[in-house]
Amino acid sequence: MSEYKMDQPVGASPLDRGVQGIIGEPLNRVEGRRKVAGDVPYAADHKVEGKLAVGVAICSTIGFGRVKGFDTSKAEAMPGVLAAIVDDPRIPRETAGFSDEKLVTGNDRVDSYGQSLGVVVAETFEQARAAANAVKVEYDPGEGRFDAGAGRGGARPLGDEGMVPDTTVGDIDAAMASAPHTLDRTYETPSHAHAAMEPHAAIAVWEGDSLTVYTSIQITSGAKKKLVNTLGLGSDKARIVSPYIGGGFGGKGGLGTECVLAAIAAKRIGRPVKLVITRQQLFHLVYRRSDTVQRMRLACDADGRLTAFGQDSIVSQNDGRPFYEPVPLGSLALYAGANRSFTTKAYTLNIPHCGSVRAPGEAVGILGVECAMDEMAEQLGMDPVEFRKLNEPEKDLTRNRPFSERQLVQCMEEGARRFGWERRNAKPLQEREGEWWIGRGMAAAIRVNMLTNAQARLRIEPGGKVVVETDMTDIGTGSYTILSQIAGEILGMPIESVEVRLGDSLFPAAFGSGGSMGAASSGSAVALAAEDAVAELAARMGTSVKDLTLKDGHAIAGNRRVPVGDLVAQKTIETTGTIKPGAMAKQYDQAAYGAHFVEVAVSGVTGETRIRKVTSVFAAGRILNAKTARSQAIGGIIWGIGEALTEEAVTDPRYGNFANNDLAEYHVPVHADIPHLDVTFLPELDDKTNPLKIKGIGELGIAGIGAAVNNAIYNATGVRVYEFPITLDKVLAGLPAEAA
Ligand code: MOS
Numbered sequence: 145m146s147e148y149k150m151d152q153p154v155g156a157s158p159l160d161r162g163v164q165g166i167i168g169e170p171l172n173r174v175e176g177r178r179k180v181a182g183d184v185p186y187a188a189d190h191k192v193e194g195k196l197a198v199g200v201a202i203c204s205t206i207g208f209g210r211v212k213g214f215d216t217s218k219a220e221a222m223p224g225v226l227a228a229i230v231d232d233p234r235i236p237r238e239t240a241g242f243s244d245e246k247l248v249t250g251n252d253r254v255d256s257y258g259q260s261l262g263v264v265v266a267e268t269f270e271q272a273r274a275a276a277n278a279v280k281v282e283y284d285p286g287e288g289r290f291d292a293g294a295g296r297g298g299a300r301p302l303g304d305e306g307m308v309p310d311t312t313v314g315d316i317d318a319a320m321a322s323a324p325h326t327l328d329r330t331y332e333t334p335s336h337a338h339a340a341m342e343p344h345a346a347i348a349v350w351e352g353d354s355l356t357v358y359t360s361i362q363i364t365s366g367a368k369k370k371l372v373n374t375l376g377l378g379s380d381k382a383r384i385v386s387p388y389i390g391g392g393f394g395g396k397g398g399l400g401t402e403c404v405l406a407a408i409a410a411k412r413i414g415r416p417v418k419l420v421i422t423r424q425q426l427f428h429l430v431y432r433r434s435d436t437v438q439r440m441r442l443a444c445d446a447d448g449r450l451t452a453f454g455q456d457s458i459v460s461q462n463d464g465r466p467f468y469e470p471v472p473l474g475s476l477a478l479y480a481g482a483n484r485s486f487t488t489k490a491y492t493l494n495i496p497h498c499g500s501v502r503a504p505g506e507a508v509g510i511l512g513v514e515c516a517m518d519e520m521a522e523q524l525g526m527d528p529v530e531f532r533k534l535n536e537p538e539k540d541l542t543r544n545r546p547f548s549e550r551q552l553v554q555c556m557e558e559g560a561r562r563f564g565w566e567r568r569n570a571k572p573l574q575e576r577e578g579e580w581w582i583g584r585g586m587a588a589a590i591r592v593n594m595l596t597n598a599q600a601r602l603r604i605e606p607g608g609k610v611v612v613e614t615d616m617t618d619i620g621t622g623s624y625t626i627l628s629q630i631a632g633e634i635l636g637m638p639i640e641s642v643e644v645r646l647g648d649s650l651f652p653a654a655f656g657s658g659g660s661m662g663a664a665s666s667g668s669a670v671a672l673a674a675e676d677a678v679a680e681l682a683a684r685m686g687t688s689v690k691d692l693t694l695k696d697g698h699a700i701a702g703n704r705r706v707p708v709g710d711l712v713a714q715k716t717i718e719t720t721g722t723i724k725p726g727a728m729a730k731q732y733d734q735a736a737y738g739a740h741f742v743e744v745a746v747s748g749v750t751g752e753t754r755i756r757k758v759t760s761v762f763a764a765g766r767i768l769n770a771k772t773a774r775s776q777a778i779g780g781i782i783w784g785i786g787e788a789l790t791e792e793a794v795t796d797p798r799y800g801n802f803a804n805n806d807l808a809e810y811h812v813p814v815h816a817d818i819p820h821l822d823v824t825f826l827p828e829l830d831d832k833t834n835p836l837k838i839k840g841i842g843e844l845g846i847a848g849i850g851a852a853v854n855n856a857i858y859n860a861t862g863v864r865v866y867e868f869p870i871t872l873d874k875v876l877a878g879l880p881a882e883a884a
Pocket of ligand 1: 362392393394395397500501502503504657658659660
């Protein structure tokens with residue numbers, strides 16, 4: 145078994161040696177045709193033995209208080225109803241969670257609206273839904289804290305408790321007091337929902353005391369542990385299967401309520417149970433992204449060099465939950481400034497608790513940073529790109545460590561060139577087309593790069609077929625494809641000869657998809673397993689790895705060219721690769737970078753913003769597949785545009801519910817909102833990151849783009865909005881009369 149720990153820079157990557165020529169190519173998704181033909185099972189589609197019953201969650205209709213009692217008699221008498229379960233102590237009170245420990249359980253108290261209290265199971269979905277609504281719950285309502293604005297005053301410092309511990313360098317107050325140019329500005333972002341296309345769903349099947357749950361989850365091995373701990377099962381008594389996922393965005397990171405409720409219901413009625421969280425329930429039954437308040441402090445000397453750079457933020461969380469939105473995660477290393485402050489405070493809101501949503505940290509944190517940078521550049525009379533280039537640090541000044549690879553300046557320069565940045569007017573309200581004011585803005589993108597423990601198994605079966613197995617998942621990002629490419633490249637196999645099997649907790653554990661570290665972690669494990677297979681093939685060819693060439697399904701050494709299928713005809717090759725993070729993660733500041741350039745048109749009559757043009761350039765290590773990488777990038781950019789212009793989960797402060805809990809009212813961009821997106825990746829190899837020399841790209845695109853939109857709106861209209869999303873009413877309020 146090949147095990148590798150990232151304690152030193154990698155020398156030659158296994159991918160450097162491959163000659164199959166499929167790494168980096170814009171290959172189609174290997175499962176793409178089957179997906180668009182409706183031929184792969186999403187969570188609720190799996191066919192199972194036995195007659196499937198349907199569960200629907202019973203959800204609280206108050207936001208805070210105690211449950212005094214349930215009356216299920218009416219529900220139980222309704223047509224098709226098999227059970228109305230409110231008496232199981234394992235009913236989760238927590239919506240979902242990442243850690244291995246059990247979900248918080250118990251339906252005697254409510255601390256967020258829409259929390260699960262039980263499950264009704266019936267022959268059909270309609271019967272179950274009607275009966276779930278007919279379960280009477282008697283509450284003793286308490287005083288919940290529902291109002292974001294009201295709670296922030298009492299926020300407590302998180303210190304070391306936050307995911308980014310509070311850090312100060314130098315004396316930011318003194319620097320602010322003495323600098324010729326300062327900016328002290330506060331930006332706000334609202335709660336966000338994941339809004340994945342596929343709802344959370346589970347099918348639970350018991351065979352004796354063994355449970356299989358088919359579900360839609362990003363991280364199967366962690367969820368399996370949490371499932372057995374929540375239900376009180378032996379560790380080998382549960383299996384999670386999640387081969388295809390219609391978007392996760394962090395919301396499917398940890399075990400969800402649906403898995404536990406379906407398992408409880410299936411055991412109770414002795415039949416398999418399917419439970420799909422409805423779109424309206426999802427907003428309350430999955431954790432949200434915290435609202436944030438970000439105080440940005442910047443000070444510059446007379447030449448525009450930053451002397452202070454600070455981001456002090458306030459986030460919310462429901463009581464007793466460990467996750468705090470890591471607002472400054474990407475900000476720490478972005479720019480120069482000898483005096484620095486990054487602190488986070490938290491306050492309690494009794495609304496659905498907070499967790500990972502699409503680039504936790506950067507997606508919101510870079511908004512504050514990059515809007516403030518634009519405003520400071522204006523104050524200095526400098527071009528925003530030039531101001532950022534002037535403040536490019538030689539190292540991470542917060543943690544005092546070198547960068548691994550960083551091409552932020554190159555991204556900005558290439559982006560400016562491709563976009564035609566020289567056409568930008570230095571001042572607002574200069575360019576109009578009818579009622580539309582035209583403006584241009586830019587912002588930097590950064591997303592931390594991570595690596596985590598992962599394992600993969602690889603077999604070369606008689607006939608030469610390669611099978612890769614790991615519990616990594618494909619959340620719609622292309623994992624099947626890039627893992628096929630990695631194995632194919634190293635083993636000299638066309639991609640059709642590689643079958644990748646994912647998303648089953650029985651496979652070797654690879655963490656899964658999350659934190660933009662899935663490709664690096666699982667991909668490295670696959671590469672290491674493939675390397676061992678190469679060594680075995682060399683031995684069977686009677687040659688050394690150095691003298692062996694693998695291409696098009698053949699092993700070539702000296703003057704011999706043998707089909708790999710022949711080399712395994714007698715004996716399958718089976719190998720396992722294990723990657724572990726190491727010292728490189730601490731010694732170097734690792735991140736993927738980018739720059740976004742945006743052109744907007746803003747109506748002088750209504751304040752409506754239209755995105756006209758987006759150019760984004762990224763540098764994110766080796767790119768495994770130009771097509772899936774671009775898709776990841778544009779997905780992030782589109783989310784970021786929504787975050788800038790429309791996205792907001794609106795709490796009703798009277799009840800603690802989200803008032804806009806469906807996709808008609810929770811506005812995310814649709815095709816008509818998005819122009820062609822010009823995306824480029826710069827060549828880069830990073831030998832400090834992982835054996836593939838790649839970086840995570842899943843959450844890079846969303847970082848910064850919203851600030852580029854805001855900066856472009858200012859450039860068009862002269863209106864700066866400090867409270868996201870930048871809805872038309874906020875722009876309109878600031879427009880001068882002559883803009884109409
Ligand atoms: Mo992601 S929000 O780390 O799945």
